[in-house]
Amino acid sequence: MRVQTFICLFLPTLAFAGKWYKGNTHVHTVLCGHADSTPEVVAQWYHDRGYNFLVLSEHNKFIDPSTVKLSGEVRDDFLLVPGEEITGKVHFTAMNISRLVPWQFKDRNRTRIMQNYVTETEKAGGTNILNHPLSGRFIQAHEVSPVKRLYMFELYNAHPTAKNFKGAHHPSTEQLWDALLDKGMTMWGVSCDDAHKLKKWGEKENNPGRGWVMVNSEELTSDAITKAMLRGDFYSTSGVMLVELVRGTNSIELSVNEDETACELASEFLFGRPVKKGEPGTTIEFIGPEGEVVKTVQGLSAKCEAKGAYLRAKVTHRVKKEDGSLREYYAWTQPVFTDGR
Numbered sequence: 001m002r003v004q005t006f007i008c009l010f011l012p013t014l015a016f017a018g019k020w021y022k023g024n025t026h027v028h029t030v031l032c033g034h035a036d037s038t039p040e041v042v043a044q045w046y047h048d049r050g051y052n053f054l055v056l057s058e059h060n061k062f063i064d065p066s067t068v069k070l071s072g073e074v075r076d077d078f079l080l081v082p083g084e085e086i087t088g089k090v091h092f093t094a095m096n097i098s099r100l101v102p103w104q105f106k107d108r109n110r111t112r113i114m115q116n117y118v119t120e121t122e123k124a125g126g127t128n129i130l131n132h133p134l135s136g137r138f139i140q141a142h143e144v145s146p147v148k149r150l151y152m153f154e155l156y157n158a159h160p161t162a163k164n165f166k167g168a169h170h171p172s173t174e175q176l177w178d179a180l181l182d183k184g185m186t187m188w189g190v191s192c193d194d195a196h197k198l199k200k201w202g203e204k205e206n207n208p209g210r211g212w213v214m215v216n217s218e219e220l221t222s223d224a225i226t227k228a229m230l231r232g233d234f235y236s237t238s239g240v241m242l243v244e245l246v247r248g249t250n251s252i253e254l255s256v257n258e259d260e261t262a263c264e265l266a267s268e269f270l271f272g273r274p275v276k277k278g279e280p281g282t283t284i285e286f287i288g289p290e291g292e293v294v295k296t297v298q299g300l301s302a303k304c305e306a307k308g309a310y311l312r313a314k315v316t317h318r319v320k321k322e323d324g325s326l327r328e329y330y331a332w333t334q335p336v337f338t339d340g341r
């Protein structure tokens with residue numbers, strides 16, 4: 001299947017000083033041995049579809065962005081952020097690093113493994129994202145919460161076999177998130193592709209273009225994007241785009257951008273999450289401690305004040321497809337904290 005090459009335009013958003021940049025923090029190349037495209041082809045794909053930044057996060061390999069040559073007219077608002085997927089008993093994206101981060105640290109205790117990854121990544125000048133925490137033997141909140149200086153995890157990983165939503169034998173990544181926030185962590189949720197395949201396309205294939213972040217940053221440099229993400233100045237999406245997002249001192253206000261969302265959902269490589277019930281439409285939920293939904297609004301705009309230690313928002317956009325199936329697409333804001341975190 002040939003993939004469409006349209007690009008959705010992003011409108012400026014109120015209440016943030018910087019610009020919005022679309023990016024993906026997790027993708028693979030032939031260098032890992034089980035993906036099908038070169039670093040050049042992978043970077044070109046994201047470049048040609050309007051992304052502003054990409055982390056080529058190869059398993060235990062550092063791809064120097066200066067060695068990846070794009071072809072044609074190269075946009076000056078496209079950036080390769082140097083990275084790696086540290087791959088051991090736990091997988092961590094290391095982003096904005098200057099060199100390969102060692103992964104060989106062995107320990108039975110996954111907290112110590114994660115702390116080692118954070119420390120080694122810092123030595124290489126970068127920061128981390130805890131990847132697909134529910135893959136394999138799923139990572140539990142009590143293992144993550146003692147880890148110091150870890151601020152991001154994959155809330156949504158679009159790999160077809162990644163677990164994001166609640167299953168019979170595992171919680172959802174959102175439940176893990178709320179547990180970490182309840183334990184006092186400052187933790188931001190990231191959405192990414194973790195794509196390996198660009199040669200064969202389909203819903204069951206591990207293709208790109210299904211999970212990304214929108215980062216509000218002063219400028220498009222690896223440092224600025226990384227710092228903005230560490231401040232929580234971004235939202236995560238599997239298709240829903242926002243036109244307004246205000247993370248106040250103790251409140252969140254947001255509006256969905258209908259046109260941009262429609263444009264993203266028209267993509268041939270975005271399928272959404274199949275669900276069995278529900279009416280088509282847009283729902284905004286505000287979520288506080290212990291994952292309690294404190295306010296639900298049917299519609300495209302909403303505001304809510306925090307009552308507990310934190311507040312975050314989730315937008316669910318449900319669509320009925322021509323074949324009658326229901327599909328959900330999401331946007332997740334980062335939390336605001338009222339307890340001085």
Ligand SMILES: [Zn+2]
Nearest residue numbers: 085091131132
């Ligand atoms: Zn991984």
Ligand SMILES: [Zn+2]
Nearest residue numbers: 026028085194
């Ligand atoms: Zn990966």
